């Protein structure tokens with residue numbers, strides 16, 4: 001039997017279409033409504049409530065907790081003050097990405113790491129001779145993401161104090177109707193948003209209180225289909241979808257360095273040591289072969305491809321997560337790994353891997369599209385990400 | 396006196412004028428927009444008529460806003476967000492209802508409840524309408540050819556148009572012919588037996604016209620609705636965040652971003668003509684502005700009969716404009732509510748009812764319980780009265796964008812037909828309130844708590860629409876969307892391509908092809924034509 005998250009008693013009755021998918025061995029709602037449209041718009045218009053409990057979560061504590069994480073991840077953990085959260089990658093010794101996630105400094109000697117894949121063993125392997133305790137709290141900690149322009153207003157009602165001071169990638173503790181929670185200004189939608197962590201035993205009262213506080217603001221339980229659209233608009237990648245973990249790759253060509261994923265900014269080479277440092281320093285010197293970029297498919301040519309067979313353009317209403325060839329001239333030069341029609345932007349967008357010399361913004365490429373069973377090429381351009389980046393995300 | 400000089404002056408900051416301004420400015424032209432009111436948008440405005448409650452005062456849903464405009468002008472970057480309206484629920488006199496939901500299976504199941512036959516027919520009907528919309532849609536983006544001209548460009552245009560029509564095949568051409576000539580009711584009779592379905596569908600076909608569902612020519616408007624739907628995931632149909640003013644503000648933001656200047660409280664009195672050429676405009680306060688291109692975003696009557704001296708235009712042209720029909724037939728009632736309306740047809744506490752009721756509140760309510768009801772509403776108007784029991788299209792914007800009302804309270808937008816511009820005895824304050832009462836009474840039949848939940852009410856008659864927005868006779872589309880006023884006839888034969896008989900004077904409002912609604916297509920096509928020719 002798949003695991004149920006601590007919110008299952010609430011989410012299950014809401015899942016009208018019984019439209020579930022799996023996430024880290026759990027039931028995760030794909031959409032609650034029969035169609036996911038409204039949930040997507042809630043992320044950009046009001047507030048979406050997502051059960052993100054299936055994330056892997058670890059508490060790293062002890063006098064050397066900061067040192068351990070600093071050793072493992074590419075960001076500078078030693079420099080993080082309590083209350084800070086950092087998005088980061090971590091790599092193998094070849095400098096290839098194993099996973100990406102967040103590190104939150106809860107206090108001097110306590111951190112929470114979230115990850116897409118299990119990381120318990122990797123943390124342990126790097127912890128030799130360090131005074132740390134590593135606790136897998138994946139099941140005992142429930143997590144919600146509240147994302148959207150009204151997320152702050154709703155949370156302020158819930159915890160009965162202002163949150164305007166809580167900056168982007170900052171964290172605070174609070175009580176929500178008597179239940180202790182931590183709230184971090186983070187999320188996977190590229191919008192104003194927060195993630196709420198709570199002891200699994202108290203998960204349901206927090207859900208109820210959020211729905212209660214949020215109903216006048218159209219809080220909307222939201223599933224993974226809507227999230228997938230939002231995260232592509234935000235230019236955020238997914239392990240196993242947009243890149244292969246170095247721990248799962250079967251051939252070296254499947255691996256990616258942070259630089260190749262457009263995540264060079266998370267690599268702090270001025271740190272003395274972290275796993276993969278030497279390889280990354282070398283890559284930084286010699287240059288990176290691949291880039292991870294945004295692709296914007298031009299509309300009129302796409303329309304013409306369909307018009308040639310007397311059809312209006314047909315695009316999936318959900319995001320796709322398959323490898324799609326990108327061409328320049330006669331040659332395939334790269335591949336897109338996720339894409340969608342952005343309902344907000346009215347643009348057909350994708351995230352893609354391209355060799356550095358084909359990856360500058362504005363470069364014309366062609367993306368493979370299947371029109372009535374036939375493979376065609378649709379003109380597109382390389383663009384910067386995020387595709388959508390509202391000021392409210394940070395302010 | 397020094398006169399400011401521009402490359403182009405746009406008269407009227409309606410959404411089409413703004414679209415034209417944005418495209419012209421994007422191409423590097425120095426553009427000035429002159430808007431009479433204190434805010435831009437024309438019939439697409441949001442206003443806080445009562446503190447805390449924002450109304451989309453006039454137009455309330457975005458139906459056909461062109462996706463290319465959204466992309467070209469980066470409107471989402473300027474705050475545009477079009478939110479889906481999920482459903483349409485029509486309450487019936489017998490306590491039941493008919494609903495169309497956003498989920499196909501749910502909608503089919505609902506129609507099946509009323510008629511298994513119609514549930515099947517609906518799929519076929521949808522396929523036909525898809526084909527018809529597909530056939531007509533390219534025309535929306537096409538510059539209308541001038542059928543009376545022999546220029547190669549026009550001949551090519553007519554050829555393209557003819558070829559397009561021939562390409563339809565006999566069966567579809569036949570269906571198109573029916574759509575162009577039949578009444579919505581007759582056309583739907585050929586397909587369906589469920590009266591309330593036909594009533595609701597045909598009612599949406601008479602919006603903005605002075606016609607009833609049984610009047611010939613109304614079938615065509617059914618197609619306009621499919622034109623939005625055909626776009627599937629690309630469609631821009633729904634509710635604009637912040638109300639329809641959100642659309643205008645986003646376009647204005649884009650236009651300013653491209654360097655256009657927008658002046659508010661700047662009513663234009665006259666187009667200045669020198670040696671048979673428009674050379675600028677004069678404001679009511681006497682200020683003058685010069686430009687070799689003057690573009691009017693107003694309706695044809697104002698553009699040609701008010702802003703320009705008759706002697707500057709050919710007699711047969713002004714005669715055609717005088718014949719152009721407005722005949723406003725719609726009103727609007729906007730409410731601030733202390734609680735949501737409880738439609739008795741959706742009452743009940745079981746979880747299924749609760750889910751449906753919630754979904755319905757996020758969609759539209761159509762007060763069109765039967766064909767006879769809608770036709771009778773029209774009968775009143777035919778004889779110069781407002782409908783005692785009107786057809787209404789209702790949405791609750793605060794359920795879609797919570798920012799429209801204080802938390803826990805709501806706004807309701809009620810589009811009403813029929814309210815004839817030429818009311819017998821004329822519109823007075825008392826008649827306006829009587830009209831408002833008729834609207835509330837008609838809703839109360841289906842949602843009795845409405846009366847006690849009204850905090851504020853704004854009643855808008857066609858005379859009010861004309862007075863505030865300048866739309867002649869209060870016609871919501873700057874002139875009826877009747878076949879004789881569409882495509883190369885809009886607004887007058889031979890002048891459907893944004894140019895006018897007066898050199899240097901152009902038109903870009905909904906009174907030009909492809910017509911009314913928050914579409915922006917007129918403004919865009921006009922700007923592209925101006926850029927090509929000047």
Ligand SMILES: Cc1cc2nc3c(=O)[nH]c(=O)nc-3n(C[C@H](O)[C@H](O)[C@H](O)COP(=O)(O)OP(=O)(O)OC[C@H]3O[C@@H](n4cnc5c(N)ncnc54)[C@H](O)[C@@H]3O)c2cc1C
Pocket residue numbers: 406407408409410411412429430431432435436437438439452453454455456457458459661662663664692693694697725726727810860863864865866869870871872873903904905906910911912913914
């Ligand atoms: C009650 C109502 C409901 C409607 N509902 C819908 C709907 O739900 N969906 C939809 O798609 N469409 C709807 N419409 C139609 C739609 O709103 C209009 O077709 C569209 O907004 C017209 O835009 P426009 O830019 O062409 O012209 P307008 O909006 O008419 O713009 C003309 C502008 O010119 C200004 N002006 C007038 N005279 C002067 C002057 N002398 N000098 C300077 N400026 C001047 C006016 O103030 C105005 O801003 C509705 C209209 C009304 C009235």
